[in-house]
Amino acid sequence: MREVAVIGVGQSMFGKLPEKTVVELGRQAVAAALKDAGLNPRDIQVAYTSRLYDAMVTGQTILKEVGIRGIEMINVENACCGGATAFRGIWKEIADDHYDIGIAIGVESMTTSPIAGKLIPPAKEDLEGQLGMTMPATFALIARRQMWQYGTTIEDFAKLSVKNHHHGSLNPFAQYRKEFTVEEILNSRMICDPITLLECCPNTDGAAAAILCSAAVARRYTAKPIKVIASALLSGDYAYIQQDFTICPVGFKTAKLAYEMAGVGPEDIDVVELHDAFAPEEMLHYEDLGLCPIGEGARLLREKSTWVGGCIPVNPSGGLLALGHPLSASGVRNICEIVWHLRGQAGERQTPNAKIGLAQMLGGLVAGLERQGCVCGIHILAR
Amino acid sequence: MTERIPIREDSFIEGPEGGILLANRCKSCGQVYFPKAVFCLTCFNEEMQESKLSRRGKLYSYTIGRMPASHFQPPYAIGYVDMPEGVRIFAPLKMMEDKPFSIGMDMEVVIEKLWQEGDKEVIGYKFKPSDTSSFEFSRGG
Numbered sequence: 001m002r003e004v005a006v007i008g009v010g011q012s013m014f015g016k017l018p019e020k021t022v023v024e025l026g027r028q029a030v031a032a033a034l035k036d037a038g039l040n041p042r043d044i045q046v047a048y049t050s051r052l053y054d055a056m057v058t059g060q061t062i063l064k065e066v067g068i069r070g071i072e073m074i075n076v077e078n079a080c081c082g083g084a085t086a087f088r089g090i091w092k093e094i095a096d097d098h099y100d101i102g103i104a105i106g107v108e109s110m111t112t113s114p115i116a117g118k119l120i121p122p123a124k125e126d127l128e129g130q131l132g133m134t135m136p137a138t139f140a141l142i143a144r145r146q147m148w149q150y151g152t153t154i155e156d157f158a159k160l161s162v163k164n165h166h167h168g169s170l171n172p173f174a175q176y177r178k179e180f181t182v183e184e185i186l187n188s189r190m191i192c193d194p195i196t197l198l199e200c201c202p203n204t205d206g207a208a209a210a211i212l213c214s215a216a217v218a219r220r221y222t223a224k225p226i227k228v229i230a231s232a233l234l235s236g237d238y239a240y241i242q243q244d245f246t247i248c249p250v251g252f253k254t255a256k257l258a259y260e261m262a263g264v265g266p267e268d269i270d271v272v273e274l275h276d277a278f279a280p281e282e283m284l285h286y287e288d289l290g291l292c293p294i295g296e297g298a299r300l301l302r303e304k305s306t307w308v309g310g311c312i313p314v315n316p317s318g319g320l321l322a323l324g325h326p327l328s329a330s331g332v333r334n335i336c337e338i339v340w341h342l343r344g345q346a347g348e349r350q351t352p353n354a355k356i357g358l359a360q361m362l363g364g365l366v367a368g369l370e371r372q373g374c375v376c377g378i379h380i381l382a383r
Numbered sequence: 384m385t386e387r388i389p390i391r392e393d394s395f396i397e398g399p400e401g402g403i404l405l406a407n408r409c410k411s412c413g414q415v416y417f418p419k420a421v422f423c424l425t426c427f428n429e430e431m432q433e434s435k436l437s438r439r440g441k442l443y444s445y446t447i448g449r450m451p452a453s454h455f456q457p458p459y460a461i462g463y464v465d466m467p468e469g470v471r472i473f474a475p476l477k478m479m480e481d482k483p484f485s486i487g488m489d490m491e492v493v494i495e496k497l498w499q500e501g502d503k504e505v506i507g508y509k510f511k512p513s514d515t516s517s518f519e520f521s522r523g524g
Contacts, residue, residue: 118450118451119450119451119452121452121453127390127391127418128473129453130390130453130454131390131461131473131474131475131497131507132448132452132453132454132455132459132461132475133452133461133473134448134450134452137446137448137452137461140446141444141445141446141461141462141463142444144444144445144446144486145443145444145486148444148486189449190447190449191448191449191450192446192447192448192449192450193446193447193449194446195446238424239471240414240416240424240470240471245443245444245463367473
């Protein structure tokens with residue numbers, strides 16, 4: 001297997017941008033990544049593009065706008081994990097020696113999708129979806145168990161959102177660059193008890209792109225390539241094996257696989273971007289990523305360890321809560337963020353001297369499969 | 384009379400004592416499934432036996448939805464109920480003013496109209512806080 005590096009990253013603005021088409025958002029991200037890498041569009045040999053809503057040959061449609069055509073293009077869907085899946089697809093193409101240079105794209109226009117302004121439901125025929133299950137309900141039900149089992153409080157959930165909105169205020173790409181207080185978050189509209197509006201990711205439009213190549217080719221373009229030292233993607237197990245819904249089995253298994261592949265442990269990670277679609281969720285993933293023992297996610301937050309400036313900053317971008325969450329774009333976007341930290345280009349939110357970073361994505365709500373999500377993707381990058 | 388259609392065929396019956404959920408059990412390894420599994424997802428054995436679940440279980444978690452879901456207008460309650468047979472069921476919950484939800488409380492099955500679809504009533508299962516506590520078991524954390 002060949003060593004693979006990231007040599008270019010880019011993202012569009014994130015926000016409610018219904019006037020911007022998916023093609024325009026994607027074009028912005030791809031153009032930024034090409035410029036960042038110093039590549040000619042003709043150098044790209046393979047493309048994976050992820051999109052969830054109303055997708056049809058999205059990659060071809062975007063890439064023709066930047067002069068890329070005639071190459072192998074694959075379009076993928078994997079719920080919130082789609083972007084991570086596209087990135088992994090390109091990683092495999094290069095690691096397995098099929099191509100030398102490829103681009104991963106994630107794009108979504110949530111404001112023009114069929115679910116704009118609604119709670120994200122499971123697939124139409126899903127039994128639990130018909131019975132009232134939604135994405136925030138899933139995490140509200142888990143949040144109540146976190147409170148019951150571990151003594152996590154509604155103030156903890158609000159503080160998590162305070163943190164990520166503070167981080168968002170430092171990120172020029174973020175949909176929300178506004179700070180909020182615990183009181184403002186707790187007093188925002190209740191969505192599903194105990195989760196309030198400001199503890200839910202917003203509807204967001206946006207795109208991100210990453211250019212990968214073999215380590216040998218990377219040296220032609222940059223003296224400082226960012227190495228992909230782990231790529232892991234797994235699907236979840238049946239829900240009936242999951243006795244404790246506050247524990248995310250697929251998150252644990254994917255993290256274990258990624259750490260083993262990278263030859264590092266959670267203690268070696270300098271910065272993390274993860275799936276924080278709802279405030280209570282981020283604390284669960286501290287645990288499955290091994291940043292703290294089970295049940296101690298809230299303690300890690302209270303100690304301010306996961307704030308920018310803390311010992312293990314989590315979601316310095318603002319995360320899905322403040323930066324925004326165009327579903328299929330987020331899994332590529334959070335890899336872009338890690339790359340910027342490893343290069344020392346993350347501006348006010350920079351993690352000092354970051355050497356190793358981890359990007360995690362989780363998604364997919366299906367009756368009968370484990371509750372936090374049925375697919376998890378993790379990439380570990382190093383400089 | 385309005386036609387009543389079940390949300391899922393063969394998933395419940397209405398007996399004289401009230402609603403009963405129909406699960407099935409693997410004849411080989413004993414794993415219980417609700418809704419019913421076509422074959423055993425644990426050991427792949429194809430011989431399955433119908434199993435009527437107890438009418439009561441314990442509330443594992445709950446939430447009150449404050450935004451519309453596919454068929455429900457807010458506020459609506461939903462939750463998971465742990466059954467003594469070892470299955471955890473997601474279902475709408477009936478809110479009762481004198482019995483606020485709390486984790487671990489006793490719940491019982493009721494069969495009710497869930498929503499109207501044209502001239503048809505879609506019926507299904509819900510859980511409501513139970514009047515009597517008649518069993519003890521523990522599961523999970």
